[in-house]
Amino acid sequence: MSAAADSKLPGGRTVRLPAVHRVLSDAACQPLLAQYGREQATAALRALLAELRACSLGATGDRSKPSSLPAPSAATAGKDAPAGVAAVIARLAERLERANRSALFPVFNLSGTVLHTNLGRALLPDSAVQAVAEALRWPMNLEWDIDTGKRGDRDNLVEELLRELTGAEAATVVNNNAAAVLLLLNTLAAGREVIVSRGELVEIGGAFRIPDIMTRAGATLREVGSTNRTHLADYGSAIADSTALLMKVHCSNYAITGFTKAVDLPELVPLARGHKVPVAVDLGSGTLVDLEQYGLPHETTVWETLAAGADLVTFSGDKLLGGPQCGIIAGRADLVAAIKRNPLKRALRVGKLTLAALEPVLALYRAPDLLPERLTTLRLLTRPAAAMRALAGLLQPQLQHALGQAYSVAAEPMLSQIGSGALPVDQLPSHGLAIRAVRPVRLAEAAIKVASDPLGALEKRLRALPRPVIGRIANDTLWLDLRCLEDAQLDIFVRQLHLLRP
Numbered sequence: 001m002s003a004a005a006d007s008k009l010p011g012g013r014t015v016r017l018p019a020v021h022r023v024l025s026d027a028a029c030q031p032l033l034a035q036y037g038r039e040q041a042t043a044a045l046r047a048l049l050a051e052l053r054a055c056s057l058g059a060t061g062d063r064s065k066p067s068s069l070p071a072p073s074a075a076t077a078g079k080d081a082p083a084g085v086a087a088v089i090a091r092l093a094e095r096l097e098r099a100n101r102s103a104l105f106p107v108f109n110l111s112g113t114v115l116h117t118n119l120g121r122a123l124l125p126d127s128a129v130q131a132v133a134e135a136l137r138w139p140m141n142l143e144w145d146i147d148t149g150k151r152g153d154r155d156n157l158v159e160e161l162l163r164e165l166t167g168a169e170a171a172t173v174v175n176n177n178a179a180a181v182l183l184l185l186n187t188l189a190a191g192r193e194v195i196v197s198r199g200e201l202v203e204i205g206g207a208f209r210i211p212d213i214m215t216r217a218g219a220t221l222r223e224v225g226s227t228n229r230t231h232l233a234d235y236g237s238a239i240a241d242s243t244a245l246l247m248k249v250h251c252s253n254y255a256i257t258g259f260t261k262a263v264d265l266p267e268l269v270p271l272a273r274g275h276k277v278p279v280a281v282d283l284g285s286g287t288l289v290d291l292e293q294y295g296l297p298h299e300t301t302v303w304e305t306l307a308a309g310a311d312l313v314t315f316s317g318d319k320l321l322g323g324p325q326c327g328i329i330a331g332r333a334d335l336v337a338a339i340k341r342n343p344l345k346r347a348l349r350v351g352k353l354t355l356a357a358l359e360p361v362l363a364l365y366r367a368p369d370l371l372p373e374r375l376t377t378l379r380l381l382t383r384p385a386a387a388m389r390a391l392a393g394l395l396q397p398q399l400q401h402a403l404g405q406a407y408s409v410a411a412e413p414m415l416s417q418i419g420s421g422a423l424p425v426d427q428l429p430s431h432g433l434a435i436r437a438v439r440p441v442r443l444a445e446a447a448i449k450v451a452s453d454p455l456g457a458l459e460k461r462l463r464a465l466p467r468p469v470i471g472r473i474a475n476d477t478l479w480l481d482l483r484c485l486e487d488a489q490l491d492i493f494v495r496q497l498h499l500l501r502p
């Protein structure tokens with residue numbers, strides 16, 4: 001059914017494409033069959049041969065077609081090997097490898113944003129990685145109380161640690177902070193009103209908007225104040241019988257400056273208490289420790305927020321906390337209990353991998369003095385600029401050599417940001433490589449072809465590396481911030497640089 005067919009190679013020579021069974025029975029094909037299975041390998045082979053046939057019949061001598069096949073080599077050009085069985089197998093191997101490559105793979109985050117949402121936010125410490133591996137491999141006591149032999153509650157695995165680290169009476173964990181906010185609003189305020197300042201109607205990337213979440217939760221948003229100024233009296237006059245909740249939202253990714261007024265929690269709490277209305281705070285990033293002790297800008301902690309009288313707080317697990325993606329709700333025991341009874345909790349709950357990763361990360365917070373060494377996110381955020389400067393000095397000549405004279409590479413100071421809505425206006429001094437296109441006039445006579453967008457072209461080449469390098473283009477410069485390039489991956493980074501050579 002798949003007889004060898006006469007075909008023209010792109011060069012115009014006529015070759016016979018090998019029959020499917022001839023390729024599949026070749027000794028060199030056996031490892032491919034073992035790895036990918038006969039069905040997949042056969043289908044890929046048929047597709048490959050069909051392409052080669054179409055190419056050689058249709059476009060004579062079109063070298064741009066992807067399927068040009070080398071003519072049989074002396075070794076394979078015998079009677080048994082029309083059109084180079086070996087060449088077809090090499091092509092097949094490539095095709096199968098490409099088709100089976102993982103869609104999710106590691107990259108170098110040299111964007112300057114440490115907690116980059118599109119690059120997966122926090123990187124987890126080894127203790128969490130090990131715990132996840134165990135949880136993947138073995139049955140676990142996820143919802144099983146080992147002491148009583150009865151059904152348990154998965155939140156119990158981390159609730160004690162969360163209570164200890166936040167001062168909360170109770171806590172529960174869901175899929176992410178957006179889910180935490182949705183669940184909280186749906187439980188406490190469905191069919192009723194939630195009062196929020198107009199200055200805090202946040203939109204987080206990826207279509208999370210407070211007003212929209214409010215609608216989906218079945219609650220009615222009652223906006224008070226103005227964009228830049230909200231006073232206590234604005235909250236006061238909005239409170240009615242229909243009020244279920246006062247809510248404050250962290251301005252994660254913007255700052256309102258100038259003529260501004262916001263009502264702080266200690267001011268708001270007595271008003272809420274007077275009307276017996278709970279106060280919830282969406283902290284966004286929500287840190288568990290005072291970051292100032294590590295030389296970072298201050299960010300209100302979960303503990304401080306609860307101590308100031310918030311009844312509930314919500315925050316992300318994979319932002320400043322440095323853990324896996326999840327959303328944590330902590331606060332008053334009766335309110336957390338109500339939230340856990342909401343059927344939506346079942347739909348938004350976390351899996352065992354998340355809990356396996358979260359517990360060891362939380363446990364690190366018991367030793368805050370050791371945290372910058374142990375918690376990857378904090379280690380990256382507190383990495384001294386001198387370390388990045390030394391690295392930039394080391395890499396500058398290597399990258400310059402790889403890129404040739406069309407680009408200039410300089411080791412320069414730059415600013416990193418924390419990212420993911422934490423401390424949006426604060427930037428951290430860093431160092432890295434600044435790459436600029438060299439203007440053609442400054443190039444040697446033998447005019448190197450200059451792309452119309454040389455930086456864009458280079459950015460693309462960096463993305464095409466085996467482990468893609470993600471930088472950032474601004475002010476006619478491609479910036480590679482070295483904060484997140486740690487020693488452990490330096491070798492991988494350096495070893496692929498030669499692939500950039502023109």
Ligand SMILES: *Cc1c(COP(=O)(O)O)cnc(C)c1O
Nearest residue numbers: 176177178250252284285316421
């Ligand atoms: C990031 C953020 C969210 C969303 O958290 P996810 O964990 O990404 O779902 C919600 N609110 C605020 C204020 C945030 O900063």
